[in-house]
Amino acid sequence: MKDNAINTPIDPKQIKGWGIDADPKNDPTYPMRHRMNVGEDPDSKHRPTLQHVDEEVLKSIERPNVSAVFGTPEPPRGLSGLIRRQAYKYSENQYKHWLPMILADRVDMIEGVLDDLAHGHVPNIFAERGAKMDWKYNRSGFFTRLATISLLTAGTIVLFSGKGKNKNKRSKKQRRYQDL
Amino acid sequence: MLAMEYRGPKRVRAVQKPMPEIKHPQDAIVRVLRACICGSDLHLYNGNIPDTRVGSTFGHEFVGEIVEIGPDVTKVKVGDRVIVPFNIACGECHFCRQGMFGNCHESNTEATAVGAIFGYSHTAGGFDGGQAEYARVPYANVGPVIIPPDMDLDDAVLLTDVVPTGYQGAEMAGIQTGDTVVVFGAGPIGIMAARCAWLFGAGRVIILDKEDYRLEFARNYSYCEAYNFQEIGDPVVFIKKITDWMGADCVIDAVGAEAAGNTLQTITGRKLLLQAGSATALHWAINSVKKGGIVSIVGVYGPTDNLIPIGNAMNKGLTIRGNQTSVKRLLPRLIEHVQNGIINPKGLITHRMPLEEVADGYRMFSDKLDNCIKTVLMPPTANQ
Ligand SMILES: NC(=O)c1ccc[n+]([C@@H]2O[C@H](COP(=O)([O-])OP(=O)(O)OC[C@H]3O[C@@H](n4cnc5c(N)ncnc54)[C@H](O)[C@@H]3O)[C@@H](O)[C@H]2O)c1
Ligand SMILES: [Zn+2]
Ligand SMILES: [Zn+2]
Numbered sequence: 001m002k003d004n005a006i007n008t009p010i011d012p013k014q015i016k017g018w019g020i021d022a023d024p025k026n027d028p029t030y031p032m033r034h035r036m037n038v039g040e041d042p043d044s045k046h047r048p049t050l051q052h053v054d055e056e057v058l059k060s061i062e063r064p065n066v067s068a069v070f071g072t073p074e075p076p077r078g079l080s081g082l083i084r085r086q087a088y089k090y091s092e093n094q095y096k097h098w099l100p101m102i103l104a105d106r107v108d109m110i111e112g113v114l115d116d117l118a119h120g121h122v123p124n125i126f127a128e129r130g131a132k133m134d135w136k137y138n139r140s141g142f143f144t145r146l147a148t149i150s151l152l153t154a155g156t157i158v159l160f161s162g163k164g165k166n167k168n169k170r171s172k173k174q175r176r177y178q179d180l
Numbered sequence: 181m182l183a184m185e186y187r188g189p190k191r192v193r194a195v196q197k198p199m200p201e202i203k204h205p206q207d208a209i210v211r212v213l214r215a216c217i218c219g220s221d222l223h224l225y226n227g228n229i230p231d232t233r234v235g236s237t238f239g240h241e242f243v244g245e246i247v248e249i250g251p252d253v254t255k256v257k258v259g260d261r262v263i264v265p266f267n268i269a270c271g272e273c274h275f276c277r278q279g280m281f282g283n284c285h286e287s288n289t290e291a292t293a294v295g296a297i298f299g300y301s302h303t304a305g306g307f308d309g310g311q312a313e314y315a316r317v318p319y320a321n322v323g324p325v326i327i328p329p330d331m332d333l334d335d336a337v338l339l340t341d342v343v344p345t346g347y348q349g350a351e352m353a354g355i356q357t358g359d360t361v362v363v364f365g366a367g368p369i370g371i372m373a374a375r376c377a378w379l380f381g382a383g384r385v386i387i388l389d390k391e392d393y394r395l396e397f398a399r400n401y402s403y404c405e406a407y408n409f410q411e412i413g414d415p416v417v418f419i420k421k422i423t424d425w426m427g428a429d430c431v432i433d434a435v436g437a438e439a440a441g442n443t444l445q446t447i448t449g450r451k452l453l454l455q456a457g458s459a460t461a462l463h464w465a466i467n468s469v470k471k472g473g474i475v476s477i478v479g480v481y482g483p484t485d486n487l488i489p490i491g492n493a494m495n496k497g498l499t500i501r502g503n504q505t506s507v508k509r510l511l512p513r514l515i516e517h518v519q520n521g522i523i524n525p526k527g528l529i530t531h532r533m534p535l536e537e538v539a540d541g542y543r544m545f546s547d548k549l550d551n552c553i554k555t556v557l558m559p560p561t562a563n564q
Contacts, residue, residue: 006399007399007405007406007407009384009405010403012378012381012382012383012384015378015403016521016522017378017379017517017520017522017523018378018379018381019357019378019379019380019381020379020522021351021379021380021381021513022355022356022357022379022380022381023380024356024357026351026354026355026356026380036278038274041274041277043272043274043277044274046272046273047272047273047286048206048270048271048272048273048286048319049204049205049206049252051203051204051318052203052204057289057290057306058289058290058302059289059290060289060290060291060292062292063285063289063292066289067285067286067287067288067289067296067305068204068270068286068287069203069204069206069207069268069270069286069287069296069318069319070287070288070289070305070306071296071302071305071306071307071308072203072306073233073235073236073237073306073307073308074233074234074235074236074302074306080233084231088290092291092292092293092483095484098230098483098484101230101231101303102230102453104231105227105230105231105232105233106188106227108188108233108234109187109188109189109191109227109234111234112187112188112234112235113187113188123187123191123193124193125191127193127539128187128191128192128193128539129190129191129539129543130539130540130541130542130543130544131543132540132543133540133543133544133547133549133550134543134547134549136549136550137544137547137549137550138547138549141547
């Protein structure tokens with residue numbers, strides 16, 4: 001790339017389609033073609049047909065209602081679900097909304113491993129992380145990851161063997177697991 | 181059915197999941213024929229988007245065949261092969277009616293700052309995505325567009341996101357004839373943005389990345405100048421130098437939260453998650469555009485805060501524009517461009533993998549292995 005000669009600019013007019021979408025009126029509000037403010041919109045309160053709410057949907061407090069359509073997979077569950085419910089009590093404008101959510105995501109990950117184990121499935125973390133690709137195209141990366149995954153696995157075993165002991169102790173271990 | 185499943189940061193797998201169901205009268209179920217892995221999926225894959233629940237299926241770039249429709253679906257029928265825009269949009273709300281299909285107000289309950297996106301965490305509506313054999317497609321009267329009979333499915337699948345996003349990146353840059361346009365990021369989006377910049381009459385297009393193979397690809401595909409930012413010293417000074425010390429007229433951030441190039445940004449944004457991703461490219465964009473210039477952001481960042489030199493943006497009189505792409509708004513024009521041979525979307529595809537190998541696909545795309553530009557996943561039911 002140091003050889004700037006290969007970067008000789010070409011005559012743009014030779015490029016297929018050059019200028020066909022040029023638009024001198026493309027001012028900064030352009031992607032909003034039919035700009036209108038809410039006051040001007042007689043239909044601003046109009047809503048599509050509503051999807052029936054038959055499961056738990058966590059709702060942003062910055063809107064009054066559940067959207068007409070919503071996703072249904074993976075409703076909140078377990079400890080991560082408790083944290084998420086708490087987080088949704090705060091607006092999107094607050095760290096109290098987002099930071100616990102990131103924590104919930106990590107707790108969810110641990111709960112996912114426990115859930116796998118409870119179903120008699122030991123997750124193949126190597127395969128899940130696509131280690132085959134590293135082995136094939138990125139050997140040094142492969143060995144770095146090998147070390148990381150071994151640590152993670154050890155962490156999981158420690159965590160799992162602690163299952164059933166008192167609650168406080170377990171949450172400490174969960175924290176330790178996340179630090180790895 | 182077989183589907184990709186998220187298990188935690190950098191861990192995904194293919195599993196059997198229940199078939200999706202019609203949940204709303206305007207829903208359709210689609211049998212997926214092609215699904216891509218996108219740079220946007222990497223933010224989820226790396227665990228950087230809050231409320232990404234274990235068990236979710238990603239995939240917002242897919243085409244498929246309609247196999248079931250709800251009672252209110254009139255615009256498509258069973259058997260139609262459709263392009264499914266990555267945004268879920270009702271077509272009826274205040275925003276959809278202004279053509280802002282990426283900002284629909286009736287598809288995402290969990291957050292108001294972002295519209296709904298297939299397979300993109302609960303922060304983007306909690307819908308499962310198309311890296312699966314089947315997917316639920318809400319508002320089937322609004323989103324899906326029938327694939328023209330002469331169109332290759334590989335071209336069609338890139339019309340769900342990459343082509344419109346590259347195009348809107350260039351559109352939002354407000355390019356005027358003869359302008360110098362700088363694009364940060366030579367991934368599929370940046371490469372497409374650079375290609376589309378010419379359509380708006382750019383006089384010069386320059387792309388920056390750190391992957392030599394991508395720069396080489398961009399130079400050929402997008403007819404642009406390409407530079408490795410790791411070999412040019414300070415990229416802002418470099419851009420000033422090659423633009424007569426004025427700065428570029430327009431700059432497009434096609435990198436987003438996984439940006440490299442600044443240790444402080446990388447540690448605080450990608451490792452510690454103290455910021456909503458690393459804002460290195462946006463930082464460079466603001467500092468390398470000319471006074472009064474336009475910065476167009478298509479790179480994705482999380483919902484919290486980022487460190488960017490906003491004081492410079494004010495002092496320089498910049499216009500900053502960004503959005504999730506309004507795919508549906510742009511599709512008619514872009515289908516025309518593909519049919520007229522002006523844009524060649526499938527030229528970006530370098531890898532094709534069975535859905536069963538989704539974990540390998542993510543690793544390869546994430547680590548830019550084997551000169552990967554764009555990967556297509558093939559579900560077992562997609563009898564080509
Ligand atoms: N706005 C939208 O609607 C929309 C749609 C699709 C994708 N996106 C976003 O666009 C971005 C690019 O997507 P992609 O699929 O091309 O991803 P990608 O990961 O393939 O490409 C990103 C490229 O940026 C390069 N890069 C990293 N740091 C850089 C820096 N400081 N300066 C210049 N280049 C740098 C990387 O090497 C990589 O090649 C992502 O953030 C994605 O989420 C936005
Ligand atoms: Zn995408
Ligand atoms: Zn809408």
